[in-house]
Amino acid sequence: MWRYSLAMWCAVATIGTAACASETPVDEDIDAVDGKADGATTFKEVNSTHSSATFRRYIERALVYLERSTDPIGPLTAKSIRTGRVKVDELADLTCWDFERVRTDLPDEGLDSSDYFKLQVAGNAPLIAISNAIEGYMWSNRVYVARNLPVARLAAVLAHEVNHVINRSEVGYYDNLPTSAFVHEYRAFHVEALIDPATYAGVNLSDYVVDTYELKRSAIAPELLHQPLTERLLPDTAAWNARRVSADPKDIDADCPSNQ
Ligand SMILES: [Zn+2]
Numbered sequence: 001m002w003r004y005s006l007a008m009w010c011a012v013a014t015i016g017t018a019a020c021a022s023e024t025p026v027d028e029d030i031d032a033v034d035g036k037a038d039g040a041t042t043f044k045e046v047n048s049t050h051s052s053a054t055f056r057r058y059i060e061r062a063l064v065y066l067e068r069s070t071d072p073i074g075p076l077t078a079k080s081i082r083t084g085r086v087k088v089d090e091l092a093d094l095t096c097w098d099f100e101r102v103r104t105d106l107p108d109e110g111l112d113s114s115d116y117f118k119l120q121v122a123g124n125a126p127l128i129a130i131s132n133a134i135e136g137y138m139w140s141n142r143v144y145v146a147r148n149l150p151v152a153r154l155a156a157v158l159a160h161e162v163n164h165v166i167n168r169s170e171v172g173y174y175d176n177l178p179t180s181a182f183v184h185e186y187r188a189f190h191v192e193a194l195i196d197p198a199t200y201a202g203v204n205l206s207d208y209v210v211d212t213y214e215l216k217r218s219a220i221a222p223e224l225l226h227q228p229l230t231e232r233l234l235p236d237t238a239a240w241n242a243r244r245v246s247a248d249p250k251d252i253d254a255d256c257p258s259n260q
Pocket residue numbers: 001002003004160164184185188
């Protein structure tokens with residue numbers, strides 16, 4: 001649930017200024033954005049054997065956008081990615097186990113374990129279904145993003161997911177449901193709104209999180225609903241010193257249902 005529904009997202013966007021992802025062209029000339037003519041990029045992909053210059057330009061453009069943010073969240077998010085603390089990839093490059101997690105989170109899509117092997121096939125239905133449902137996903141220090149997002153949206157999604165990474169949301173999310181899920185998502189959306197404020201203009205983030213994730217409001221601690229923002233916000237040195245990614249449990253691909 002450290003993702004959010006694009007369908008719900010689009011419904012919310014009608015009161016903001018953002019467009020749905022599919023309406024916006026991507027991969028505009030990055031040279032006009034940051035002066036890089038050689039396409040050089042500095043970030044690590046989850047699956048570095050499957051890449052493209054187009055995808056790397058797509059991410060690079062968002063990193064430049066983040067670096068130009070006047071809020072420290074932006075440059076620190078970009079730095080977390082450029083230093084390799086957080087890996088970024090597209091949804092087509094989900095690991096086997098991460099695909100299984102996404103599959104479990106999206107029961108309405110009817111995905112099967114064997115669909116994992118279709119993800120990198122052009123125009124495949126499983127990837128379209130996943131991309132229509134979620135803009136971003138994370139597990140451990142792996143962040144996945146949908147393609148074809150406008151640059152401000154992609155930058156905001158990266159800030160959201162990196163916030164989940166430094167807070168180890170894939171664990172803390174379930175500590176005390178639904179309060180814990182509310183805490184983790186509110187914080188991530190707060191960060192996201194700092195990068196893409198136009199999209200959230202006039203939106204009550206507390207209500208948005210409760211509604212989007214279908215959380216039982218009466219079961220959330222009242223004081224949290226009143227003051228929802230908790231640490232940790234900045235992916236800075238102190239945050240990374242407190243977040244030992246190397247200690248995260250490792251997935252064993254051989255045990256993954258898709259590989260059986
Ligand atoms: Zn989230």
